[in-house]
Amino acid sequence: MEILYVSRLCSESRLARLMAEQPVKPPLQEQKFHGLLARGLAAFATGVTALSLLPPPPGKAGPRTEAETEEGIAYHYLALRPVPFLSHALVFAWSFLFCFRWCLARHDRPRFVVCDILDLSISAGARLASKLAGVPAVAIVTDIPDILHDYIGGASSPLGRAVVGAYRSLSTFLMHRYDAYVLLTEAMDPLVNPRRKPHLVMEGMVDPGMEQVANTLDGKFPERVVLYAGALYAKYGVGALLDAFLRVPLGDVRLWLYGSGELEGRIGDCAARDPRIRYWGVQPNREVVAAEVRATLLVNPRPSREAFTRFSFPSKNMEYMASGTPVLATPLPGMPPEYLDHVYTFQDESVAGMAEALTRLLNRPREELHRRGQGAKAFVLERKSNVTQAGRIHAFLEAMAPPA
Incomplete structure (x- = not known):
């Protein structure tokens, strides 16, 4: 099995450098969750490729891509400064093209695209590419986007509210169109999975x-x-x-x-x-x-x-x-x-x-x-170690794979 893991995950060495050197820090809980899961999956899958966004670089540097390999995971990064609408479009295009090439490359094992749905731009590009290429896409759902926006608050200006409203609607639309789901709680399933696709509840994991x-x-x-x-x-x-x-x-x-x-x-x-x-x-x-x-x-x-x-x-x-x-x-x-x-x-x-x-x-x-x-x-x-929980996800994906 080969997995393309789409999120904002950094390698541990890259994360240490970002924390020490960069003014905009990656969210640590997000990094820990996806890092544990990706490394756990790497213990079972033949190959894990991480397609990831880096925090905005300082200064006026233009978009750049980087790659590295650590602990059996091949990381491919995009870093760019946030520009209203334009940066989202660039992330979407980059994610779509990378994922589409990955899906169409020659493989002799089942393939899955695994997306953190809370990062809309990068996950939307990957989901569209996987759909066109016929590769199953699995949503990792750690929060429900619609409820999350209510919870943390929204924009105050009319334009801001319109943008947030459109973002929420698009997030919900895409969330409903994955082929399978990994959820934190069973109560999530009716909201995120109205089409009754396969789902697995995995409330979390720890570092062994x-x-x-x-x-x-x-x-x-x-x-x-x-x-x-x-x-x-x-x-x-x-x-x-x-x-x-x-x-x-x-x-x-x-x-x-x-x-x-x-x-x-x-x-x-x-x-x-x-x-x-x-x-x-x-x-x-x-x-x-x-x-x-x-x-x-x-x-x-x-x-x-x-x-x-x-x-x-x-x-x-x-x-x-x-x-x-x-x-x-x-x-x-x-x-x-x-x-x-x-x-x-x-x-x-x-x-x-x-x-x-x-x-x-x-x-x-x-x-x-x-x-x-x-x-x-x-x-x-x-x-609840990451290897134990990733083993459950691996078995869940294997059950979805078409017969050889």
Whole structure:
């Protein structure tokens, strides 16, 4: 089997350079998810080719293409400055031409085009090319575009609203026209797959290399650190987390936040009022994971009552669990029941309820918390590694392949 993986995925070495040198950083959670999946698929497929966009280059350099190979994946990149409408057209054309040539090249094995549908320009070109060439295309759906735009907010000007509306309509139209789907939750299927094409639910995956990363009580930070890493938006519950932590009556605890988003200014204001709070900004994933391993408690306050949470399983929860540090999260509807034995959950998601849960857990014996974290780590490494999950996808694709 050969796979063309269409997304914004960079090789790990390229990602490290971009994080160190470039002002516009790639979204780390997106990179981690697609990187784990592509590398997992490379363990089963004969060849994996990644067709990817790079973040906009600095200066006034024109469009450029690059290629490299790492860990068995052949990466082909396009980098260009964002120009309204023109850059989208260039990405679409480049994606279409590359994918069409790839589909028509001589192959002696089944071929599949796998697309991150949230990146419309590059996935649309690849989908059209695969359709014309008769190669099955599989959608990776980590969010529903229509709901995602409602959730993060839209444009304020009439022209901006018209553009966003057209973008949403086109995203939905194309999303409905794939040959198969890999979804985070079963609840996604009726919305993204009205034609009842084959689908597989894969809520996330973890890096099996975390098995070699020791999480010990002796290695913890001296203070009791509560850590959040992710997008800093009120609708993700981060504002409520800040308010709740301010009510925690424990002097030797800390709240550390990593990431970027609309609440950066508010976090700075809270840190000025309460020195227990610290904002670390955007850091390389390896540094975030190292801090997660040494923390006391990892928290994800994403509200469970929002309609979109039926379609959500944050990949951050998987990373948290793989660290071996205990996790406190909301009981999201999209979280399968098997996870609930391995994480702590907020039973009351009000500010007062979250403050009470934080205080109660932080007062528990360190050994008890550590056991819960180690149990979660063993669970996800055994059942949810990227190789295990990619193996399920490989079997799913093999079942779709035409007979030899």
